[in-house]
Amino acid sequence: MTASQRYRCQLHQSAAERSAETHPLTWRLREDSALIGLDEYLDKDGYAAVRQTLGSQSPQDVIATVKQANVRGRGGAGFSAGMKWSLTLQGGDLPRGYIVCNADEMEPGTFKDRLLLEQLPHLLIEGMILGGYANNSRFGYIFLRGEYIEAARAVTQALDEARAAGWLGADIAGSGFDFDIALHTGAGRYICGEETALISSLEGKRANPRAKPPFPGQSGAWGKPTVVNNVETLCNVPAVLRHGAEWYQGLSGGLSNDGGTKLYGVSGKVNRPGLWELPIGTSGRELIERAGGMRDGRALKTWLPGGGSTGFLLPEHLELALDFDTIGEQGSRMGTGLLTVVNEDQSMVSLARNLEEFFARESCGWCTPCRDGLPWTVKILRALERGEGEQGDIELLEELANDLGPGKTFCAHAPGAAMPLESALRYFRDEFERGVTHPRGAAHEDPIPVGEV
């Protein structure tokens, strides 16, 4: 495969549109999508935040700034990074812990971290150095999705360059701060993106999540205080420290109470799928417009605001600001902020079945509702898809979706799986009803061919 044939994340914004003041994440990216190496990064104000911060600000100052900027976690949950850092234990007789970058990005319909990893790995490294400094971490780990081969190459090269240039290792930039980063490539499980399962996996154990409390900040990787942040979250940190919390807050203007920009994206039945860095709070309508509108003139039926584990929304929700709280109020979640667009031709039953197959397969198998409930939803959905559903199936799906909800399962995987199912049933119940052809419990042909499960 030649370089030009290789798939690249598409940032559909010209260099002219992007500036350091308005596009903290992407202003350095090149129009040719090539990797930005150390020299180019340094030319573009790279490691300036590290130079400016280490040694002159205390870790507590850094935390205060990030907290004030209210950088909300871009991994999907929207928890304030500064708050998380302030709750991470340090000092006293505690050992120095770890900062872990969650680069497992396996959320269906999500490809934003990949852009930054492949083209601008030094930004992440800089963010991790600052995060490591703030949290008194001894080491950083980048937990990278196994399939991200290109990103692994870019990150490895960047780590080598940074280490060679003294940005990693002992006494970084003469600050007295020792810190290094290792790349860990995952073996391809969605659950490894859940921060505590990620830590289990990092330790070489089964990727089962851990109960909280204790939170990773109290007892994380190998029992030491550990901060886990998403790639995009960490990539926001250098600019916050370079330009200040107020500047960051102001980036979203009047669009949202949240500050900063968001790396939004669109995939699905649109003309021009891709990524855009826009002020947080930008509406879904603007995103679909930027994506060239609906493909083939077909109408929009529904959309997922931020990955497979978020709830379906309707065209009427397109005007809403895409931020954590606004979307949350609609019974969905902003999630990763990458829209999945569904047109009028697509079957909601098939879509739900496809998503639940993914979530059932990716269940870690630790807790009962998720492990055994999700595969059951899949089998019911398959029956409905084939028009072999029974009366009561939809009610059963609703019951299962409810029982997979928050607090009932061990981690947020199952609630994430329940959200699209529950919302699809809520908005498109008629499509599911069409699959019901048998009375309850009546004998009918075994819906599963022998030999399959």
Place this chain on the structure above:
Amino acid sequence: MATIHVDGRAYEVDGADNLLQACLSLGLDVPYFCWHPAMGSVGACRQCAVKQYKDADDTQGKLVMSCMTPASDDSWIAIEDEEAREFRASVVEWLMVNHPHDCPVCEEGGHCHLQDMTVMTGHDRRRYRFRKRTHRNQYLGPFVAHEMNRCITCYRCVRFYNDYAGGEDLGAFGANDNVYFGRHQDGVLESEFSGNLTEVCPTGVFTDQTHSDRYTRKWDLQFAPSICHQCAVGCNTSPGERYGDIRRIENRYHGEVNRHFLCDRGRFGHGYVNRDDRPRCPEWRSQASDESMTLEIDAALDRGADVLRSARRVIGIGSPRASLESNHQLRELVGAANFSTGIVAREQACLERMARLSRESGLPTPTLRDVEEHDAILVLGEDLIQSAARLGLSVRQAVLGRREELAEARGIPAWNAEAVKTLGQDNYHPLFVAYPTATGLDGIAEASWALAPDDIARLGFAIAHVIDAAAPAVADLDEATRLEAERIASALLAARRPLVISGGSLGSEAVIEAAGNIARALSRRARDGGLILVRNEANSTGLELLGGQPLEWALDELNTQMADAVVILENDLYHRLPRERVDSALDLAEVVVVLDHQRTATWNRAHLGLPAASFAEGDGTLVSLEGRAQRFFQVFDPRYIRPESRIHESWRWLHAVRAGMLREDVSDITLDAVTLDCARRTPALAGIVEAAPGSDYRVEGLKLAREPHRYSGRTAMRSHLNVDEPRTPQDPDTPFTFSMEGYNGFERPRKDVAFAWAPGWNSPQAWNKFTDEVGGHLRAGDPGVRLLHPLPGGYDYVREIPSSFARRDGQWQVVVLPRLFGGEETSSRSAPISERAAPAALILSADDAQRLDVVDGATLVLETDTGRVALPLRLDAALPAGIVGVPAGLDAAFSSGDWGSLFIGPEAGLDAMGPETGAHSKGPETGPLANDDSGRDERADGGEERP
């Protein structure tokens, strides 16, 4: 304490518990799977959901997992909340999605926690209509059967096997609804505690393979409270009988001893009870060369009385594997002056020293539960996993206890099992082990040393000297050992509760006394420590207290014809002393009377053999290594199914023989009378009467039932013999009935529980109903009574310290190494145990082997003054040079401390190596091997550390 409100009622609970523990301890029923009283909570199964409210005014509430929620003060919860109940029923429904619903053919059925929880949650309609996932099963060895399709993925098995017991060959594989619990490939489970999987697993994945061939449901088994006879730890068991055979052994909860777990020797080593070749009738032969003939009881008693009456002098040989009552009755028969304990002199000397130290070391002997509370442990001369496995498991918990301390300091409750593990990582309380080779606890030890027995003793004496300078110093101590002694001493002194463990496994009095000196030194430095000393057999401690001459004395009395008759009680002398030695004594005896439940080599020498009860057919009292006298109760009447059987407790036989000898009428005797008599005659045993209630004990006016109330087939079980149903056997000795009639409940506290059952609780989890709190003590107190107590007084140190081990040219020092499987006489007669036993081998250091130019697997002959054996060689990386290891239970010709020579052997047929078939090779093929090369290396004196 904390007040919690459950369904509108206020309760006082332990605020350190979680809500599930608290509710179960209150006697409230909350269903659960992944939580286990010994292993804490992980929140996986989601079965224990309850509704929790913020405060008294909150009506909304939310579901929480009770096992993962602290029972903090002023908690408001509802078990009966509708949403919570529906959710719990749904959890069982999901668990049953892939479960095969094969209860009728499942060996867990009837004592299945999954069945109980299914009934408790009310899930009784299957809505899942699709195909089920299936798994392949594995061969896991002779103990545990595997049926993975029944798995409900609670993760208890791996948590027990790996985390609790330290096993490494069982794992969880795969993900989603396709998680597999097994080995990486078929093969024998390596853990010595694998049998606990059958009780830990809440369903029928892991079941008792030894029970499988002749299977009976729990409700159709007859049980009695018993004591494991396979080692000196004294674990409490519930053997279950049907049709005259012991079908399986279940753990019987004892809050201070075994609690929830047994070792595999104890659980699976009962097969000797069921052997077809067991003597079941009296046998008589007038001359050793004659065929034996069977006798009726009266005829046997007459013969016995006649021959003994006409003897010049009768001596008795007792047994540390028989009850105190039987030994006592033998002593009554022959007189104290003519009674031997049946224990060899060297072991008896060790036992005497241990008994003295148990009283006079200044430190108390902890119970197994208390062992787990110690925070620094030194083991001198024991491989606990082989010699007292259940104690080894407790030591492991003590060592892991460090994690809980660290977690507590970080506000993580001890029950939050995974969090404790994560925070604690491999932080352990310090454990130090000195033994001739690697031991089963080395993996969690801070340091271990492979040393010759004398060097182990020297290390111990050196430690005592560091702790208290008044303790004697060790002469010519090398610098390396001194530094190690300092390191161990400072760890013991730094501990809140240091524990010293030693015992008689190596047959070394010096090792025991070294441990004693350390204990004394610690007690002088006012440390709240403990000393625990491992004895060899189930009643070794009791026999020492009873007193008597060593076995060699008895044989000498016969050899010198000071005595012409001998009565041997439940003791195979060929297991204790070299064949020639035993033969010559028995050849000279005019009368040999043997009582046993096994057809041993000694039995085969008897003129009169009287069929004795095993633990399953008789009652009696044993004293465990902690000095706890414990009663075991007869499980079944051997004559009920085998009317031809004439098996009786040895004490009953001996009473009758004595009456006959004295020409008295044979009046029957009861257990209570013998126990009382034994207690009166032996002041040290005065307490044994209190070990269990007498036969007149009643609960609510009722005797206690041995059979569950659902016991079926009673009217038919003998119909192949006779359609008349005989009267239920009567039990004059104990408060138990051979019947389902009688008390079997949990509401009235009692100590002696034949089987644990409570309404809705058929599985071993029913024990929670019998305890004062989950994992606590039986509500009536834990059974048994302590006989050994520390006596106040100033005790001086022992001052005889051996010189360091010196290799000899062309000679090797024998060390007999205890083996859990194959190292003990009776359990070795059980097929699954002999199958599990490692092949017998001579063990030699790799250095020696290299010097001798012999390779692993080569046949080697060991020859000492007393014996000769040919076995394959097994190289041992740890063993010091100059020592040859011989597996215990192989050949009584060898005992630790002997010196012998080695030869390259013939290609002897070694596969038939068994207790009685040791392949004695005819002669050496080569001359004796020499190890006298000049290159004697440094490690011979200091030993090598393997941290």
